[in-house]
Amino acid sequence: MNLNAAILGYGAYVPIYRIRTEEIARVWHGGGAGPNRMKAIASYDEDILTMSYESASQALSMANYPKIQAILVGSESKPYAVKPTGSILSDILGYNSTLGVDLEFACKAGTEAMQLISGMVSAGTIDYGLAIGADTAQGRPADELEFTAGSGAGAIVLGRPNGREVAKIKHSVSYVTDTPDFWRRPHDQYPMHLGRFTGEPAYFTHTTTSVKMLFSETGMKPSDFKYAIFHQPNPRFPVEVGKRLGFTDEQLRPALLNDDIGNTYSANTIIALAKVLDMADTGDMIMLASFGSGAGSDAFVIEVNSRDDDDGYVPFSERLRNYREVDYATYARWRGKILK
Amino acid sequence: MNVIPIAYWRNRKVYTRMIGTKCKDCGAEFFPPVRVCKKCGSRNLEEKEMPKNGSLLAYTKLSEPAQEFKEYAPIYLGLIRLDNGVNVISMIADADEEKLKAGARVQATVRKWTEDGKGGLVYYGYKFRVLQ
Numbered sequence: 001m002n003l004n005a006a007i008l009g010y011g012a013y014v015p016i017y018r019i020r021t022e023e024i025a026r027v028w029h030g031g032g033a034g035p036n037r038m039k040a041i042a043s044y045d046e047d048i049l050t051m052s053y054e055s056a057s058q059a060l061s062m063a064n065y066p067k068i069q070a071i072l073v074g075s076e077s078k079p080y081a082v083k084p085t086g087s088i089l090s091d092i093l094g095y096n097s098t099l100g101v102d103l104e105f106a107c108k109a110g111t112e113a114m115q116l117i118s119g120m121v122s123a124g125t126i127d128y129g130l131a132i133g134a135d136t137a138q139g140r141p142a143d144e145l146e147f148t149a150g151s152g153a154g155a156i157v158l159g160r161p162n163g164r165e166v167a168k169i170k171h172s173v174s175y176v177t178d179t180p181d182f183w184r185r186p187h188d189q190y191p192m193h194l195g196r197f198t199g200e201p202a203y204f205t206h207t208t209t210s211v212k213m214l215f216s217e218t219g220m221k222p223s224d225f226k227y228a229i230f231h232q233p234n235p236r237f238p239v240e241v242g243k244r245l246g247f248t249d250e251q252l253r254p255a256l257l258n259d260d261i262g263n264t265y266s267a268n269t270i271i272a273l274a275k276v277l278d279m280a281d282t283g284d285m286i287m288l289a290s291f292g293s294g295a296g297s298d299a300f301v302i303e304v305n306s307r308d309d310d311d312g313y314v315p316f317s318e319r320l321r322n323y324r325e326v327d328y329a330t331y332a333r334w335r336g337k338i339l340k
Numbered sequence: 341m342n343v344i345p346i347a348y349w350r351n352r353k354v355y356t357r358m359i360g361t362k363c364k365d366c367g368a369e370f371f372p373p374v375r376v377c378k379k380c381g382s383r384n385l386e387e388k389e390m391p392k393n394g395s396l397l398a399y400t401k402l403s404e405p406a407q408e409f410k411e412y413a414p415i416y417l418g419l420i421r422l423d424n425g426v427n428v429i430s431m432i433a434d435a436d437e438e439k440l441k442a443g444a445r446v447q448a449t450v451r452k453w454t455e456d457g458k459g460g461l462v463y464y465g466y467k468f469r470v471l472q
Contacts, residue, residue: 016434043434044412045451049464053450079462092356092450092464322472324436340411 003172005118006165007302008066008128009157011058012274012316013051014040014150014261018323019331021147027328034147035234039262041136041326042151044334048075048134049085051153053092055267056130060093062166062310063128063157070099070117070129074109074266076184077136078102089132099126106182107231108292109133110154110266115298117158118169128159135265140190141337148234150262154270161305166277167286168303171218175210176296183294189336193293202295203233207241210297211289218301222246226284229272231291232258247287254279260320271316273302278315280304343408343454345461355465356450360426362388371426392448394422396470399432399440408454420446420468433467445471 019041021034042051052073060068071093073085086100103109103116110133117129132155139149161168181202184191207230215221222228228247230238235258242252255272264271269290276286286302332338353359360371364386368379371390376383402415409415416435420428432440433451446468455462 043451045433045453045467047452047462049462050449050451088464091352094357 001119001172003118003122003169004160005121005158005169006161006305007156007167007169007277008159008162008165009059009061009063010166010270010274010277011055011062011155012152012267012271013054013058013154014152014264014271014320015042015046015051016323017041017043018261018325019328020325023328024146028142028146034144035236036148036259036262038260038325039148039150040152040264040323041331041335046151047079047136048073048077048153049079049088051136051151052085052089052132052134052155055134055153055155056089056093056132059130059155059157062307062313063159066128066157066159068093068095068098068128068130068157069126070101070120071095072099072101072103072113072116072129072131074103074105074111074113074131074133075135076104076106076109076265077138081186105296106293107233107263107265107268108290108296108298110268110270111288111290111298111300114156114158114169114270114300115172115174118172121158121160128157131156131158131270133266133268133270135267136335137263137265138184138190141332143190144195145191145193148258148263150264152261152264152267152271154267154274156270156273164308165305166307167280167305169300170303171214171301172298173210173213173217174296174298175206175213177206179206179293179295181293181295198233198293199237202293203231203237203291204241204244206295206297207231207289207291208245210299211245211287214287214289214299214301220301222251222287224285225251225287227254227276227280227286228252229255229269229276229286229288231268231289231297232256232272233263233291235259275316277304277307278317282306343456343463345456348461348463355453358390358392358448358466359387360390361385369424369426371422371428390426390428391423394420394428394446394468396440396444396446396468397421397427397442401437416440418446418468431467433469436470439470447471
């Protein structure tokens with residue numbers, strides 16, 4: 001679909017705490033490591049509401065606090081099964097005359113929020129909206145997902161292009177099928193997955209299909225883009241899918257984060273977009289493709305404009321350099337993995 | 341659990357947005373909010389959101405906190421002077437004792453204060469963290 005929406009502000013938040021996958025492997029496998037070096041973990045007093053607040057505060061500050069009329073929060077780790085995160089957040093942020101909605105589609109709920117608000121803005125039904133993807137991802141102890149399931153939040157303030165926007169969202173497509181690669185039933189604490197099945201039939205099929213649809217609808221090709229952002233469930237998949245679609249290392253490398261923070265699920269591609277927007281220049285084109293198990297992929301064409309210099313803004317990559325490592329026992333205590 | 345859900349709900353903007361009061365007669369600001377100005381005695385007050393930045397004056401470490409916070413021990417409590425001069429006592433988020441020095445710049449955020457078991461409400465509120 002053609003879109004006429006603009007990114008007016010963006011924010012990315014990753015908790016300060018990390019656990020090395022070597023530490024997880026030491027506990028469960030007697031040694032070794034996961035596919036990534038570390039993952040970010042939320043502290044005992046953090047959840048998707050608090051992390052959404054952090055990322056939204058950055059995005060709203062950059063956008064100069066416009067009158068938000070829709071707050072959409074994508075997550076699979078909501079603090080309540082029934083009680084919207086969007087309404088709690090609206091109260092904390094001071095926007096009560098707004099739509100407050102929670103979305104879920106595994107790792108792509110955040111880009112769904114982006115796509116829906118972009119559509120509402122383009123149609124003229126709202127002037128400004130806030131799209132958030134946030135997760136404190138659950139990995140069953142000793143399961144391979146535990147190496148990568150991380151925590152983080154990304155937020156985007158969207159409105160119509162006004163000449164001073166950070167970037168324009170020009171086009172988006174989605175591709176979804178019923179694919180049982182990963183799921184979690186009500187009341188279960190941890191998700192189930194089908195191991196290697198999550199690769200070809202799920203991640204690669206849906207991501208390549210959505211990006212090819214995007215190319216077909218827009219007439220664009222990989223060389224038209226300066227940056228390519230793919231969902232990063234591990235360090236390898238985004239590079240491999242990018243290469244299959246014809247992108248180069250130079251286009252793919254700037255967005256890569258999994259080795260340092262793991263898979264932040266619904267926040268994954270929005271955080272990567274924030275990292276890329278920090279370094280992008282006017283006129284740069286960005287291709288972004290999310291992936292959510294179950295399964296589906298949203299793809300976007302984004303054109304960078306500019307960002308007002310803000311003395312207080314600290315680039316995301318710089319913030320990532322400040323972290324503290326914790327051991328498995330602390331991680332298990334904080335994330336509710338110890339029975340009391 | 342000692343938190344009363346309705347009492348928390350009535351004060352939620354105080355707890356999450358740090359809404360205090362400002363005297364419209366003498367300009368004094370207060371947090372938490374007051375009904376009568378402690379400086380000039382006026383009842384002519386308005387709501388005022390407090391600044392989110394300040395400086396740490398002192399802190400203490402609680403190894404045996406109240407029941408609601410027991411599972412989060414140790415808890416760090418800071419005495420903070422906001423940039424408008426108002427003093428606030430707050431829990432410190434992501435506390436690192438090496439960085440908890442008098443004069444350290446701090447910023448408010450929203451964190452989970454406590455939760456009422458697995459089925460009860462989650463209570464959110466301000467906490468301050470040391471700026472890097």
